[in-house]
Amino acid sequence: MLIYANPRHAGHSGRQEMYRGRLVPCHEVPARLEHVLAELARRPLGEIREAPPVARALLEAVHAPRYLRFLETAWQQWVALDPANAELDALPSVWPVRGFRADLEPANFAARLGLYSFDAGTPLTEGTWAAAEAGAACAAAAASSLAGSGAPRAAVALTRPPGHHAGADFFGGYCFVNNAAVAAQALREQGARRVAVLDVDYHHGNGTQSLFYERADVLTVSIHGDPRTEYPFYLGHADETGAGAGLGFNLNLPLPAGTDFAQWRAALATALARIAAFAPDALVVALGVDTYEGDPISRFRLASGDYLQLGADIAGAGLPTVFTLEGGYAVAAMGTNVVNVLEGFEAAAR
Ligand code: OKP
Numbered sequence: 001m002l003i004y005a006n007p008r009h010a011g012h013s014g015r016q017e018m019y020r021g022r023l024v025p026c027h028e029v030p031a032r033l034e035h036v037l038a039e040l041a042r043r044p045l046g047e048i049r050e051a052p053p054v055a056r057a058l059l060e061a062v063h064a065p066r067y068l069r070f071l072e073t074a075w076q077q078w079v080a081l082d083p084a085n086a087e088l089d090a091l092p093s094v095w096p097v098r099g100f101r102a103d104l105e106p107a108n109f110a111a112r113l114g115l116y117s118f119d120a121g122t123p124l125t126e127g128t129w130a131a132a133e134a135g136a137a138c139a140a141a142a143a144s145s146l147a148g149s150g151a152p153r154a155a156v157a158l159t160r161p162p163g164h165h166a167g168a169d170f171f172g173g174y175c176f177v178n179n180a181a182v183a184a185q186a187l188r189e190q191g192a193r194r195v196a197v198l199d200v201d202y203h204h205g206n207g208t209q210s211l212f213y214e215r216a217d218v219l220t221v222s223i224h225g226d227p228r229t230e231y232p233f234y235l236g237h238a239d240e241t242g243a244g245a246g247l248g249f250n251l252n253l254p255l256p257a258g259t260d261f262a263q264w265r266a267a268l269a270t271a272l273a274r275i276a277a278f279a280p281d282a283l284v285v286a287l288g289v290d291t292y293e294g295d296p297i298s299r300f301r302l303a304s305g306d307y308l309q310l311g312a313d314i315a316g317a318g319l320p321t322v323f324t325l326e327g328g329y330a331v332a333a334m335g336t337n338v339v340n341v342l343e344g345f346e347a348a349a350r
């Protein structure tokens with residue numbers, strides 16, 4: 001498989017996230033990706049490449065132009081408020097909920113930060129935009145690499161910050177640019193008639209779901225902690241099946257806290273059956289490993305060895321596959337768990 005690693009990821013390094021009335025250290029840290037790269041150095045699975053810059057038109061096919069413009073200038077505006085802000089992260093604290101105007105962009109920076117976000121756990125830092133844009137470039141390059149004869153069976157966008165919570169014009173859940181959606185859109189634009197996105201992160205991929213909710217050309221399927229108790233809470237229920245032309249093209253498989261691999265794998269079989277019925281030309285896997293039993297913020301019970309089988313099961317779909325890296329916060333186990341998925345996939349895809 002081909003691997004595109006984000007060379008700018010470490011520039012996105014949040015100091016703190018809001019949790020229960022306190023600012024606590026961020027879970028989504030640069031070391032996560034460093035552990036994956038270190039494990040890949042021990043167990044190589046393919047060439048590691050640098051991606052060319054991502055086309056703005058592709059980003060704008062996924063995200064609103066005014067949202068992208070905000071992200072790319074946000075740090076500059078934050079520091080312009082007060083030079084001392086350079087030592088702080090920008091965290092939103094005010095949001096336009098139901099009944100408020102979202103069509104107008106406020107002049108006030110804090111108000112704009114809130115307009116384009118949905119939680120106070122996603123700090124925007126000096127290198128956030130560069131990291132997010134370079135991550136999208138990895139996703140786009142991974143998708144492109146699957147086109148044409150002699151293409152590999154799979155390509156991986158090894159990147160952070162993650163992407164699956166980011167929607168057309170909002171960030172949150174540690175995500176800014178939706179890398180899985182960028183990959184899916186790129187696959188469509190290069191000729192795949194139908195693309196499936198399978199999200200195996202512990203948290204529901206609300207951003208990806210919302211981006212494709214009214215489209216029949218991209219099937220979105222997510223297996224995740226039940227949103228009645230788990231983040232992102234306000235989306236991810238089983239009765240969300242798509243709308244308009246997209247009706248029937250979204251599948252949510254929420255599972256209770258404590259779910260082990262046997263139960264999780266049964267949901268994966270359901271997901272893969274729906275994907276097979278859709279008969280896509282390509283698959284995007286939003287790969288989070290926060291389903292791990294040792295994850296500090298999640299409540300499933302997958303063991304490290306289970307990720308080999310998870311990868312093999314996904315390979316069983318028999319599709320050209322792009323993986324994007326999403327969550328996983330048991331930092332030291334991150335390398336083993338991610339590389340196990342990829343190795344399991346590769347072994348079964350032969
Ligand atoms: C991002 B991804 C923990 C609060 C958790 C946000 C979780 C985002 C998960 N103290 N808040 O889906 O892995």
Ligand code: ZN
Nearest residue numbers: 201202203327
């Ligand atoms: Zn997650």
